[in-house]
Amino acid sequence: MADIVVGSGPSGVAVATALLARGRKVLMLDGGRRPEAAALAARDKLGAMQWDSWSREDIAAYTAPCYEAPRDGQVRRFGSDFAMVPGRETFSDPTGVDLRASLAVGGLSNVWGSAVLPYAALDIADWPLTEADLRPHYRKVAQLLTVSGTRDQLSADFPDALPESARQIPPTPQARTIMSRLSLRQSHLSDLGIRIGAARQAVSSDCTECGLCQHGCPYGYIWSATATLNGLKLHPNFRYSPGMIVQSVREDADGVVLQGAQCDPLQGDRVYLAAGVLGTSQILLSSPLMRGRTLTLKDSQQAFMPMLHHWAPPKPVDAQPFTTLPQLFAELSDPAISPYLVHAQLYSWNDFYAREMQATYGRRLPGSAPLWKALARRLIVAQIFLHSTHSARINLRLAPDGRLDTKVHPGAEAAAVLDAASGRFARAMRLAGLHALTFARRDGPPGSSFHVGSSLPMTNAPAPSTSDLLGRPEGAQRIHIVDASVLPTVPSTTITFSVMANAHRIGAAQV
Ligand SMILES: Cc1cc2nc3c(=O)[nH]c(=O)nc-3n(C[C@H](O)[C@H](O)[C@H](O)COP(=O)(O)OP(=O)(O)OC[C@H]3O[C@@H](n4cnc5c(N)ncnc54)[C@H](O)[C@@H]3O)c2cc1C
Structure with a gap:
């Protein structure tokens, strides 16, 4: 019998890669949407x-x-x-939670921002796994993702972020100017507890900088799990069956049994749940193992902080070649603000800025479109993420109709930590000639970062609503969860690289 992987997103292709490398037969299922x-x-x-x-x-x-x-x-x-299931199909009340499930081939990686950075040792010091446990798997996964970037100030804290062969996609002229201005102010930055480096992106360095990143790369240079899935399909031990939506799983004497919508039960040796945090919750809460239970997701609170540069744009910022993916990463380390890193991604010009400003402020100022266009050319946006300790909790229960009932518990400290962190990033960016519009900061609703997980955190001491180090919820032997549901916490640096490394680690383990 084969091992069954539910999901063809980043965690699904990572665990399948590891299982195949161990000589296992793999059957992958997904929602099949294209x-x-x-x-x-x-x-x-x-x-x-x-x-x-x-x-x-x-x-x-x-x-x-x-x-x-x-x-x-x-x-x-x-x-x-196609990539996102509308909120009303997943939640009985979709207001207040901006997280979405995916039933797509390749999952949410069809729409992701491709920012990749492993978790820093400091941020997982309270995990039952160490950085050394994850390191070989970051390296394997980095090969799947074709990571671009360059070695710089961030390399010391994140040694596994870049494969040896990595090359950098040319930064935009605005990003280049910011970096060259900041390179003269290193000691000031360090006094502020901030390190800045180039963004690490899961984008092929063959990228020709056509500028359509936010619309979906027409050339497929931005990695999506579909690219890895296409490679897996060539493996003789791999079978792929799109369109079977799994409803529940259970173990029996021979292995596992999966029940799907309108189809016969499917048997496997083991199942690896990689359906994303919402898909996996729905399956488990409908399964004998967890029926009637409540699961609690941890969010990583995000906020968008706009900044304007005083200096003239280096050239027409909207003339190709350019990219609109995150350009720079900034890591704030100051125990007075948080015991964990606060991560920020800086975006330079993109074609949505002027439209957003016109939509938000334009109605109140008729004829102001040229103003927003001019401001957009000087706009840099920092997307700031907090560790889950400071962020909201989202309780999930199965509603009678199979959707999820949610209850949000806002992060009591989130606003204060965001105020302090955004104030600090604003001071740092002033060194580069940027003026932060802190009054216009937009704090995202719970789930909107899509850096969410930890509903069944891995632990050394099994208890209800936890899983063991191989992602098996208490009481299960052959049901493994390999997506973000099993992360012990959600640090602020990007989530997917670590989810994939952990999924690869679980798939590589001899069981
Ligand atoms: C707009 C956006 C930007 C993002 N940017 C970044 C970023 O820059 N960096 C970063 O690290 N992360 C980012 N993320 C988060 C990232 O996309 C997710 O962390 C990642 O996709 C999770 O991978 P996954 O495989 O666990 O789940 P998903 O990608 O959600 O894949 C789920 C898979 O399971 C299948 N599935 C679901 N339910 C069932 C079922 N019942 N039966 C069968 N199959 C099922 C689906 O078809 C799909 O194949 C972003 C997300 C969004 C939405």
Whole structure:
């Protein structure tokens, strides 16, 4: 019998890679959703040409659906909503939680920001695993992700962030200016407890900087789990069965039994749940092991802080070549603010800035569109993330109709820690000639960071609503959870790289 992996997102392909390397047979299931044919055709039309031969009409046809996306927490890429399940289908009351499930081939990696940074040793010192346990798996996973970046100030704290072969995608002119200004102010930065370096991105360094990152890369340079899945399909021990939505799992004398919607039960030797934190919760809360229970997710609170630079934009910022992915990472370490790192990602110009400002402020100032366009050219946005200790908790229970009832417990310290951290980042960025508009900071609702997990945290001392170091919830022998549900906490640096490393570690373990 095969091992069954539920989910083809980042955690699913990572665990499947490790299982196959151990000689196991693997059957992968997922929800099977893909972009509609028209959306794929629009993408492929651009992808078949060099960007400098695209017509205005082709670009407009590709970008319009993303500009028109509803502002309700859904993220649209490739002109399609395929990657995210609408909130009302997952939650009995979708207000107040901006987290979304995915039933897509490749999961949420179809829409992700591709920022990758491992967890710092300091941030997982209270885990039952050490940095050394994860290190070999970060290295394996970095090969799947084709990480781009360069060695710099952050390399000491995050030694496993970059493979030897990594190259950097050229930073945008704004990011280059910020870095060169800050390089002259290193001792001031260090007095502020801040280290800054280039963003590490899961993007092929073949990227030609067409600038459509936020719309879905037409060339497929931004890694999605679908790319790794396509490689797995060539393996003789791998089978893939899209479109079976798993409802519950149980163990029997021979292994595991999965029940799907409108299909016969499926038997396997073991099951590895990689359905994302919401998908996995729904499956487990519908299963004999956990029926009637409440699971509690930990959030990593995020906030967006806009900043304007005093210096003139180095060139027309909207002229290709450029990228719109995160450009710089800043790590704040100051026990007076948090015992853990506070992570910030800096974004330079993108084509949504002026539109967002017009939508938010324009109605009150008729005729102000040129102003927002001019300001957008000087705008840098810091996306700040906190450790889960300071952030909200989201209780999940199964509603009678199979959706999830939620109850949010806001993070009591979140606002204070964000105030202190954003104030500190603002002081640091002043050294680069940036003026932070702290009054305009936008704190995200719970779940909106998508850095959420820890509902069944791994522990050495099994207890209800925990799992062992192989992701097995209490009472299970052959049911392993390998997505963010089993992270003991959610540190502030990006989540997916560590989720994948941990999933790979679990798949590589001899059981
Ligand atoms: C807009 C956005 C930007 C992001 N940016 C970043 C970033 O820059 N850096 C970062 O680290 N993280 C980022 N993330 C988070 C990242 O996308 C997730 O951490 C990651 O995708 C989680 O991977 P996963 O495999 O565990 O789950 P998912 O990606 O959610 O995949 C779930 C898989 O399970 C399948 N599935 C679900 N339920 C079932 C079921 N019942 N039966 C069968 N199959 C099922 C789905 O089809 C899918 O294949 C971002 C997320 C979003 C939404």
